[in-house]
Amino acid sequence: xxxxxxxxxxxxxxxxxxxxxxxxxxxxxxxxxxxxxxxxxxxxxxxxxxxxxxxxxxxxxxxxxxxxxxxxxxxxxxxxxxxxxxxxxxxxxxxxxxxxxxxxxxxxxxxxxxxxxxxxxxxxxxxxxxxxxxxxxxxxxxxxxxxxxxxxxxxxxxxxxxxxxxxxxxxxxxxxxxxxxxxxx
Amino acid sequence: xxxxxxxxxxxxxxxxxxxxxxxxxxxxxxxxxxxxxxxxxxxxxxxxxxxxxxxxxxxxxxxxxxxxxxxxxxxxxxxxxxxxxxxxxxxxxxxxxxxxxxxxxxxxxxxxxxxxxxxxxxxxxxxxxxxxxxxxxxxxxxxxxxxxxxxxxxxxxxxxxxxxxxxxxxxxxxxxxxxxxxxxx
DNA sequence: TACAATTATATCAGTTTGATATGTTTCCGT
DNA sequence: ACGGAAACATATCAAACTGATATAATTGTA
Numbered sequence: 001x002x003x004x005x006x007x008x009x010x011x012x013x014x015x016x017x018x019x020x021x022x023x024x025x026x027x028x029x030x031x032x033x034x035x036x037x038x039x040x041x042x043x044x045x046x047x048x049x050x051x052x053x054x055x056x057x058x059x060x061x062x063x064x065x066x067x068x069x070x071x072x073x074x075x076x077x078x079x080x081x082x083x084x085x086x087x088x089x090x091x092x093x094x095x096x097x098x099x100x101x102x103x104x105x106x107x108x109x110x111x112x113x114x115x116x117x118x119x120x121x122x123x124x125x126x127x128x129x130x131x132x133x134x135x136x137x138x139x140x141x142x143x144x145x146x147x148x149x150x151x152x153x154x155x156x157x158x159x160x161x162x163x164x165x166x167x168x169x170x171x172x173x174x175x176x177x178x179x180x181x182x183x184x185x
Numbered sequence: 186x187x188x189x190x191x192x193x194x195x196x197x198x199x200x201x202x203x204x205x206x207x208x209x210x211x212x213x214x215x216x217x218x219x220x221x222x223x224x225x226x227x228x229x230x231x232x233x234x235x236x237x238x239x240x241x242x243x244x245x246x247x248x249x250x251x252x253x254x255x256x257x258x259x260x261x262x263x264x265x266x267x268x269x270x271x272x273x274x275x276x277x278x279x280x281x282x283x284x285x286x287x288x289x290x291x292x293x294x295x296x297x298x299x300x301x302x303x304x305x306x307x308x309x310x311x312x313x314x315x316x317x318x319x320x321x322x323x324x325x326x327x328x329x330x331x332x333x334x335x336x337x338x339x340x341x342x343x344x345x346x347x348x349x350x351x352x353x354x355x356x357x358x359x360x361x362x363x364x365x366x367x368x369x370x
Numbered sequence: 371t372a373c374a375a376t377t378a379t380a381t382c383a384g385t386t387t388g389a390t391a392t393g394t395t396t397c398c399g400t
Numbered sequence: 401a402c403g404g405a406a407a408c409a410t411a412t413c414a415a416a417c418t419g420a421t422a423t424a425a426t427t428g429t430a
Contacts, residue, residue, distance in 0.1 A: 002415030003387045006284070013291040023378050036286040043417055045380065068425045069379055087288055087295050091303055095282040099191070101221040101344055103272055106198040107337040110272050115337075118276055151366055152292040152300075155359045159286055162358075166351035173347075174340045181336055188385060188418045208409045228386060230411060253394045254410055280418095 004092075007039050007047045008056075012083040015057060015075040022048050022071065032153065035129070035160045048073055056082050104174075112182050116175050123171035126164040133160045189277075192224050192232045193241075197268040200242060200260040202334075207233050207256070217338065220314070220345045233258055241267050289359075297367050301360050308356035311349040318345045 014020060014028050022044050029039050048071075051057040056079035062070040075083070100122045107115045140154040199205060199213050207229050214224050233256075236242040241264035247255040260268070285307045292300045325339040 002389080002413085003417090005416060006282075006287070007416080009291075010287065013287070016291070016294070021378070022380095023376095027377095033287070033290065036281060036283045038280075038282070038418090040418065040420095041379080042381075042419075046416095068377080070377090071379080083291070084294060087291060088299065091285045091288060091307065093284060095280075095284075096221055097191075097223070097280040098221045098344075099278055099280075100276045101341050102191070102195065102198075102218070103276060104337055105218065105341050106194075106201070106268070106272060107340075108333040109201070109269060114273065122276065148293040151362065152289055155292075155362065156286050156290050158358065159283075159355050162351045162355040163348060166347045170344050170347040173343065177336065177340065188383095188420090190385060192385080206409070207411095208407095212408095223387090225387065225389095226410080227388075227412075231385095253408080255408090256410080 005047065005050070007043045008051060009083060009086050010037065010039055011044065011047055011051060011073075012056065012075060012079050015073055016080060016083060019072045019074045021062075021073070025073075033156075035133070036156065051079070055079075112178050116178050119171045119175050119178070123168050123175075126167045126171075130161065130164050130168075133157055133164065137161065190232065190235075192228045193236060194268060194271050195222065195224055196229065196232055196236060196258075197241065197260060197264050200258055201265060201268060204257045204259045206247075206258070218341075220318070221341065236264070240264075297363050301363050304356045304360050304363070308353050308360075311352040311356075315346065315349050315353075318342055318349065322346065 010029060010033070011025055014025050020028070022041070025044055025048075026039070026041060029037070029044075048057065048059075052059050052073070055076060057073045057075055059071050059073050062072045100118060103118060104115060136157045137154065140150050140157060144150050144154065195214060195218070196210055199210050205213070207226070210229055210233075211224070211226060214222070214229075233242065233244075237244050237258070240261060242258045242260055244256050244258050247257045285303060288303060289300060321342045322339065325335050325342060329335045329339065
């Protein structure tokens, strides 16, 4: 029934490095995973409570006298075990939903030009993101030897670059094919 | 609140071509969208009822005397309008979740060889799917002039090929980098 | 000092997943 | 012709996830 809570492992993965608040976990996801994995507060906070209840993380309040709630979470031995177990298990599923492709699939209803516009917007979006990834790549290359983690981070960045480039190339080719079909009529 | 029901448009898109049962809609999604969009029965049947209640589709029972329930749905004028409106609106979001990358991101916890194994499995999976897409491509090229739809179908197939090739290339490069790091230690 | 931005937790309606249940009809081999 | 497997068909559900909103403290800055 239902599906397996993957957010559990994202949270455990980050807590494996350092103690964090829910908010900090969110910023880390946004900064380093966002181009291949997302998670919102609505998933993170409930998952942290779930994890605490089942003993995979422990929490402590860090607000020394202040009024602001600040709940730092730490991974437990059990948590590390659960993380390692999941990491060792075979990869189950990749998940994609491309709205651009859905619209293109039904594209014959629209004018050709509108589809071209959609494609160009898609292209520009990912073309614009490429320099950011390139920046990450350069940064990680520099510090590659400082921690075994950096090589793995680099691999995920290289994935982003490879796939975004594929998006851009495909969009160019698709636009060209649509333009050709325009003149052929 | 919540997010917009996209299944609505998948269903409307297919019904725009022909009258279909929920089951048939599912088979069409699996056959033609599955590598960039998925939907299960648990989403399709409730969406069809919702659509019928709001007048975007109409239904009729096709079981002439037989016992088996067979509900054929047709798109209405209002439904076509809703579909066209959504198609014309700007593309909102692309959505991906790559478990392989999540595991790789936390990969330093595992032995290097285990990460290599995961990558090779990933590579082989998509390498194996490429000939199927190539087959679709050839088929669609042949019948391209028979319907304006076919060009659009072809574009989505080309996307699949481009991206799957990017997966394979990336996996090869990632494996090589990991192997190099093995010998360097 | 006041205003904006950031930090921080929390909740919720609606959507989606992935599995299960249940039964009919068609196809195929013996 | 019979029986079992595969395909057809609808339906439901718990748990996960999205995307938005609410609330408030803290920090930076003009």
